[in-house]
Amino acid sequence: MIKKKLAFVTDSTAYLTEELKGHPDIYVVPIVVISEGEEFEDGIDLTSEQLYEMIRTNKEVPKTSQPNVGRFIELYEKLRGEYEHVIAIHVSSKLSGTISSSKTAMEQANIDVEIIDSYSLSFAITFLLEKGLHLNEQGLDAREIAETLRAEAIRHKNLILLDTLEQLFKGGRLSGAQFVIGNLLSIKPILSIGTDGELGVLERVRSEKKATRKLVELIKTSCEENSVKRIGIANANAPGKAKALKEEIVSQVPGLEIIIGEISSSLAVHAGEGAMAVFWTA
Secondary structure, X not given: OOOXXXXXXXXXXXXXXXXXXXXXXXEEEOXXXXXXXXXXXXXXXXXXXXXXXXXXXXXXXXXXXXXXXXHHHHHHHHHHHHEEEEEEEEOOOOOOOXXXXXXXXXXXXXXXXXXXXXXXXXXXXXXXXXXXXXXXXXXXXXXXXXXXXXXXXXXXXXXXXXXXXXXXXXOOOOOHHHHHHHOOOOOEEEEEEOOOOOEEXXXXXXXXXXXXXXXHHHHHHHHHHHOOOEEEEEEOOOHHHHHHHHHHHHHHOOOOXXXXXXXXXXXXXXXXXXXXXXXXXX
């Protein structure tokens, strides 16, 4: 059997465009969502609609867990027989233990995998996957592609606008001090994942209208300073808000390509319904 050159592995925090979903060399390992003692695999036996219903009606707030090592082992053993090389691009190691599971599985499956910390999630992984596929088509080897993607990962920027910090606090993603400040009903927090992969509060704005205006202002400044051509807007069951944000950004940065996508169930657990996040590469 002739092996194919390169496979890409990611996790379900990534947003996959229709092109990426249908690509034969991209494989996704699902994050686990836990609700009232029952486990679900993100995107496989749990839809976004089901998750939002859980958040609204269940007594306990759903939680997430990194993919089972066995899931990774199963995939890596399969890929070992079909591909010469594998590159895995995962959610920030500061936000999830997914990279740890991936590394453990790599060792147990006896396969060499270039594992990349995206230092982010969602569209940031989307852009890395697209870049990796492009570099592969250009003929670069796996190690060269991986090194290029690692350098690219630290250039990613993002802004996250939440209705409330409650989901993040209950999930242990924010400290008590940050929660107390952001929990005031009049505050709309703008978060950002830094270049080290840590999540923090960037701005605290006193209304959603002002928060959206601030979001657009920050994006416009970065676009002008870095000649940004493309951004992704992820939303948690808020397509109308995402469309309105797109229109506002385009009015300030004409010619900018903007993709709108849905936040995965595993991310919505922490962000909460109504959240929006914007991603780009500086």
